[in-house]
Structures are given as C-alpha cells and as structure tokens.
Amino acid sequence: MAQARKARPISPHLQIWRWGPAMLVSILHRITGNGLAFAGLGLFLWWIGALASGPESYQSFLDYTWTGAGGGLQAATALLGKVVLIGLTWAFFQHAASGIRHLILDIGAGYELETNARWSILTIVFSVIATVLLWAFLLLR
C-alpha cells in the first residue's frame, strides 16, 4: 500500500492553481458555513437561552455582545461581538448566495467559464451590498 501510494500522482492544491472567482467562492462557502455553524448557532443559543432565563440574563447577553456597559472585559467582548455579528450577517448572505449558486449548478446549469466566474463574483457583490444595507438600516434608522 505505502509503496503504491508513493508512486501515484498527487493532485495539485491551492498553492499550485492560479486563483479564480469559483475557487474563492468555493472556499468562502465552507468558511462561512462553518463560521455560521459554530459562532452563529452558538450565539443564537446564547441569545435564546438568555431570553428564556429572564431579564438579567438577557441584559448580560446584550452587555457582553453589544453594549459593553460593564466596562473592562465586557467592553472588549462587546467590540468583538459587533465584529462577529456584522461578520455573521455577511457570512449568512455569502453562504446563502453561494448556496443558491450551488443549487443552480446542481441542475447542470452555469458551468460555462465566463458564466461561472460572473455568478461567483456576483455572490460576493450581493453579500457585501446586503450586509451594508442591513446594518445601515439597523444603525441609521
């Protein structure tokens, strides 16, 4: 087995291929998906658990993730919380757009090189614009 494996050709990996939109969107899909799974669902459970536990728990959740009202540690985690929350909304929009692209690829469409590259780029354009619009709406209203 070991001898046979040594002689076999090795598939070129990330550092060999020239980067293109489809590669970028593919790895972003995995990164955003796993980010949403761990950080996103983790925060989601903290939120709903705190909300079920009562006003103090909920206020503690808000202070740690957003207001930083307690100063010190809370001020630091609240700064991180803002970055993570805004990042998670971008991750959702990117993962959703990229996911819709995958659903279309699954029916066999969109494999022509130019079409594929265009829709790959458009998923990123969409996710950035949607994130900016959502947070503009939330923070400026």
Next chain:
Amino acid sequence: MGNGTSIGRVRGLGSSHHGTHHWLTSRLTAVGNLVLISFLIVSLALLPDYGYATVRGWVARPLPSIALILIMINTFTHARMGVQVMLEDYIHGEGGKIAAWLLVNIVPFAAAAFGILSVLRIALGGA
C-alpha cells in the same frame, strides 16, 4: 479488513451507500434555511427595539416560536451535515475521526434540545 489477498485489502473501503441521502438532505435543509433565516433576519430587523420585553414578546408569538423551533431542527441538521463533511475532508487520523464522530453525533442534538426547550419556555411560560 484482511491484508493478504487483493480483494481483502479493499473490502469494506467502498461506498457506504448513504451519500445520496446526505447530499439531498443537505439541499432540502438549505432551501428551508433560506426561508427560515430570512424570516428571522427580517423580523428582528423590523422590531422597534431590542429590550427584553419586546424581543421576548416577539418570540412568544405563534409564528416566530414555530419558526425558531424549525430553525433548531432544520438549521442544526444542515450545520451538522456541513461540519461533518468539513471534518471528513480534513481529519485523517483514527483518533481524530472518533472525536469528530462523537462531536457531530452528540453536540448538535444537545444544542437543538437546549434551543427548543428555551423557545418552549418563552412560548408557553406566559408574559
């Protein structure tokens, strides 16, 4: 798995015949997520404020509480499958595989149970 004959070396290493179901479930839950998470984001964005009474009052309503429980099932299933595929791609040691197998088969269920109980406490617990 044997190590003598050539058939003995490959037996048990082929397809487990669960791939199509995994793939299809991943797509079905993806479509569910598009509806559920869009509903969550739009609803939260339209709340007048994020104080305890407002947010808890929103969760306690029938449609939001149903949507949140569906998220605990649908989204957690989707996340579990995606994380499983990621771990399968990157973890190759036997010990790591067992740890990954324990992770994807225990944590999502415990997390979803916690989430569903939280929603039920809010939805059924009164004001």
